[in-house]
Amino acid sequence: MSGSLGRAAAALLRWGRGTGGGGLWGPGVRAAGSGAGGGGSAEQLDALVKKDKVVVFLKGTPEQPQCGFSNAVVQILRLHGVRDYAAYNVLDDPELRQGIKDYSNWPTIPQVYLNGEFVGGCDILLQMHQNGDLVEELKKLGIHSALLDEKKDQDSK
Amino acid sequence: MLSGRLVPGLVSMAGRVCLSRGSAGSGAIGPVEAAIRTKLEQALSPEVLELRNESSGHAVPPGSETHFRVAVVSSRFEGLSPLQRHRLVHAALAEELAGPVHALAIQARTPAQWRENSQLDTSPPCLGGNKKALGTP
DSSP, rough: HHHHHHHHHEEEEEEOOOOGGGOOTTTTTEOOGGGSOOSSSHHHHHHHHSSSSEEESSSOOOOSSHHHHHHHHHHHHTTHHHHEEEEEEEEGHHHHHHHHHHHHOOSSEEEEETTTTEEEEEEHHHHHHHHHHHHHHHHTTOOOOHHHHHHHHHHHO | OOOGOOOOHHHHHHHOOOOOOOTTSSSSOOOHHHHHHHHHHHOOSSSEEEEEHHHHSSOOTTTOEEEEEEEEOGGGTTTTOHHHHHHHHHHHHHHHHHTOOOOOEEEOOOHHHHHHHHOOOOOOOOOSGGGTTTTOO
């Protein structure tokens, strides 16, 4: 397992650009954006992060991230085949941008929530991706990481 | 002080991403960088503290101190989750993060973890501002 994860991590660390064309994105990813009603209060955010199993707050959208760190989060989720997640663009909504920082007690964007629980930002998600924890955490949510299939394919060859 | 550990690939990457004409971050240590270093040293007594001003890779004026990457190696991190470690760093730098610093990439490791992998990683290229068209293959 560590082999394929390692390779994927290495691929990720090249921070490839220009590969994120729209065609890669399944219909599952919802760029929720400011449709949340401009919610910045703790109650609204509490509901927001619990509404979906995987919730990310980005600068930009999954299709068009406006920051390298936000893009990294999107690419990690893509590697694991996670398509059904809610993405909120904080650049669309100043209240959300400050509100989520206060709510999470975390000063930077991106931010990742799994099952309503704050996981961290880009550095921590990348670390979880590299050490295999992300596969396990996704499994707890009933999400089967695509990297496991990739590993099987390689084993059967 | 910190350049000794940078791998050559990193340097070339920084050159590729950097728009400014070699001014920002070229040796001079600004007040924000100095404050970050002092506060982390005071708060976490790190064995190793590597700090890199990555601002020149972003859509900010030359000489800016907005984007940083730090590797903090401290025995204080023993037994703490990554989240808890990051929060300690954030707490030490609350003032900077509430003010001039927009981005802070953190590698928080114990001394044993640092011995296993003692490399300051490379940040992903900036996608914001007027740099969006840059670096497209």
